[in-house]
Amino acid sequence: MISEKHSFDNCFEVFLADTPESKRIHYNLRYQVYCDELGYEDKELFPQQLEFDEWDQHAEHFMVRHRYTGQWLGALRVVSPHRQRFPFEEKCEADQPLADADYRGAIEISRLCVLREARRFAPRILSQTEPDPASNVKYLNTLRQQSRSIMWGLYRAAVDYSVEQGIEHWFILVAPALAYAVKKQGFEMYQVAEPCEHRGLRTPYRLDVDHILQNPLWKEDYQLGYRRYSELEQGNYAVRQRA
Incomplete structure (x- = not known):
């Protein structure tokens, strides 16, 4: 049970980043993770500290912030196919070429990132003076769960967006650890190509939106819909509630 x-x-x-300012926030979050923290991208290519690529013009961008401090902590984008192509196809060769139907009503989830700074928002279960090793392990697990919770929150926003847009399938290109976490949560994933080398081993999968919606994860939490950043700029703080 979640507290x-x-x-x-x-x-x-x-x-949802629907203004130029909010997209800059999104791109900077990616810069902090992919350039500063992980070193996946060359900083010199992004002197304005905004990490983006050619697929962003075919994408919608989501980001999450801490409700009480206003600090932005994570991001994700959903990419529509362009010229019968998804980003993952540039890195992995599919077992069978995708059919036209595979591109209709489908998106790719990519650029999922959570700042290390998100760790300090994990609930403190360990006092400064308590040396108990078991408590330390529990605290580290809580830090991991905090990052995972932010990830699920971004996924839930992408699910809501998918339903609104009539999107039925997702493609994702993920490392083994993330694939394990998604499967462990009970989401069915269908491998669509052999693993490839891209910042380490990555495997492409397909997920069905209807199946994602049925996951028990959403019964206890993640009940509030996403908002558009333009609503925040206009001072409209009404939360979009799902029917």
Whole structure:
């Protein structure tokens, strides 16, 4: 059972970046993770500290912030196919070429990132003077769960967006650890190509939106819909509630 105090909905909120300013926030979050923290991208290519690529013009961008401090902590984009192509196809060769139907009603989820800074928002279960090793392990697990919670919150926003847009399938290109976490949560993933080398081993999968919606994860938390950043700029703080 999730404590209401520490639930995602109580601590965080998700926005769709629908203005130039909000997209800059999104791209900077990616810069902090992919350039500063992980070194996946060359900083010199992004002197304005905004990490983006050619697929962003075919994408919608989401980001999550801490509800009480206003600090932005994570991001994700959903990419529509362009010229019968998804980003993952540039890195992995599909077992069978995707059919026209595979591109209709489908998106690719990519650029999922959570700042290391998100760790400090994990609920403190360990006092400064408590040396108990078991408590230390529990605290480290809580830090991991916090990052995972932000990830699920971003995924839930992408699910809501998919339903609104009539999108039926997702493609994702993920490392083994993330694939394991998604499968462990009970989401069915269908491998669509052999693993490839891209910043380490990555494997492409397809997920069905209807199946994602049925996951018990959403019954206890992640009940609030995402908002558009333009609503925030206009001072409209009404939360979009799902029917």
